[in-house]
Amino acid sequence: MYKNRGRIQQRPRLDSEDIRNIAFNYSLKYLSYRARSIKEVHDYLVRKNFIEETINPTLKRLIDLKFLDDLEFGRQWIESRQKHKGKSKFILKNELRMKGLDSDVVEALLKEAQDDFETAQVLFEKKKKTLAKLPPSEFKKKIAGFLQRKGFSWEIINKLIND
Numbered sequence: 001m002y003k004n005r006g007r008i009q010q011r012p013r014l015d016s017e018d019i020r021n022i023a024f025n026y027s028l029k030y031l032s033y034r035a036r037s038i039k040e041v042h043d044y045l046v047r048k049n050f051i052e053e054t055i056n057p058t059l060k061r062l063i064d065l066k067f068l069d070d071l072e073f074g075r076q077w078i079e080s081r082q083k084h085k086g087k088s089k090f091i092l093k094n095e096l097r098m099k100g101l102d103s104d105v106v107e108a109l110l111k112e113a114q115d116d117f118e119t120a121q122v123l124f125e126k127k128k129k130t131l132a133k134l135p136p137s138e139f140k141k142k143i144a145g146f147l148q149r150k151g152f153s154w155e156i157i158n159k160l161i162n163d
Contacts (some may be wrong), residue, residue: 010160017122019050019054020054020057020061022060023045023048023050023054023058024058024061024062026044026045026048026050027041027044027045027058027062027065027067030044030067030150031062031067031150033075035072035073035077036068036073036100037068037070037073037074037100037101038059038063038068038070038100039099039100040099040100041062041068041102042055042059042100045058070100070101070102070105071105071109073101074096074101074106074109075109075112076155077092077095077096077099078092078096078109078110078112078113079113079143081095082113082114083118085150086122086123086150087119087122087150087151088116088119088120088121088150088151088152088153089110089113089116089151090151090152090153091105091150091151092110092113092151095112096109109119114154116152116153117159119143119148119152120137120150120152120156120157120160121160123146123150124143124147124160127146128143139160143157143160143161144157144161147160
């Protein structure tokens, strides 16, 4: 639906070149905010009431023009989430699956990604500064909970706390 002089109108649910161009422009605007997976753009166009006969050619055009690439999207997502949010591979795997990436693509991308121990170590060092004034037992409890919420295994957490 879209507004037209205060009245809400239903977008035509048929396929034409004009409708495909509208869908393409909606997609470009959606992609201008951040990189997206193919599934995200597909779901967005469905929410905008476009039909499959319009969505599929639009997605193909976006892929052909290199605006959509699940592999590159996955690489960027992993790099960003590890660097800025300190997420573990376990969490990243679930996030990418929710974004519509295939399991084999996700597994290949995670093999290339930074090791969980390195990511956890960076987080540990940052958090250690803010929790430094706590007694040792409370420090361990808080840092362990923090790292667990980021998705790191108990093995990695234990190794960091005991070193």
